[in-house]
Amino acid sequence: MTVDIFRSHCTTRMEQLLNSPSTALRWRREKPISSSCIIDLCGEGENILCLLELELRREDPVNNVIKIWRAVENDPHTYSQGHLVILHTFSDFYQAHKSKMENAVFAGQKMAHAINKLLYKPLMFDLLPPVAHEPFPTNTDEQLQRICADVVAYVNQHVKSK
Numbered sequence: 001m002t003v004d005i006f007r008s009h010c011t012t013r014m015e016q017l018l019n020s021p022s023t024a025l026r027w028r029r030e031k032p033i034s035s036s037c038i039i040d041l042c043g044e045g046e047n048i049l050c051l052l053e054l055e056l057r058r059e060d061p062v063n064n065v066i067k068i069w070r071a072v073e074n075d076p077h078t079y080s081q082g083h084l085v086i087l088h089t090f091s092d093f094y095q096a097h098k099s100k101m102e103n104a105v106f107a108g109q110k111m112a113h114a115i116n117k118l119l120y121k122p123l124m125f126d127l128l129p130p131v132a133h134e135p136f137p138t139n140t141d142e143q144l145q146r147i148c149a150d151v152v153a154y155v156n157q158h159v160k161s162k
Contacts (some may be wrong), residue, residue, distance in 0.1 A: 003056055003099075003129055006130055006132075006136065007054065010056070010140070014029075014041055018152065022156070023156065024048075025045040025050055026043065027043045028042050032159075034055050036067065048082050048083045048084075049084050050086075055101075056091050057091070063106040065088070065104050068086060084118045084119070085118065087123060088123070090120045090124050091125060091129055092125075092127055093128060104122075105120075108122065123150055125143050125150075127143040
């Protein structure tokens with residue numbers, strides 16, 4: 001099994017979970033927001049666009065922040081109709097690679113300060129992605145449900161407060 005197969009499984013399951021009746025957004029996976037920026041999961045609703053990046057074992061998670069920042073800076077009118085929320089989820093892999101996560105969070109916070117109506121929210125989840133041909137962790141679905149519940153709660157709170 002590769003990380004790509006596991007990523008596809010996770011984003012497909014998260015799309016199903018996030019499109020429950022308890023969320024105010026319509027979620028799609030692998031949505032392009034520019035010609036060079038594809039987002040793992042994108043939730044769209046009235047006056048809000050939510051971009052979710054799923055970091056499993058990426059060596060440079062800060063790159064996802066930078067690609068979003070560049071897309072928003074290059075086409076600010078795309079997001080001018082409402083609020084833009086960036087949800088940056090990190091697996092347990094980053095417990096052993098804290099500086100990679102810290103750099104991504106730092107860049108995300110700087111992006112949020114630089115762009116009006118943008119929120120950046122890092123989220124951790126207790127899942128260690130498999131390597132090579134390892135099976136999926138036994139807690140995969142439980143952790144995907146938990147992270148999606150956290151996402152829905154955060155987004156619903158944000159949507160209701162605006």
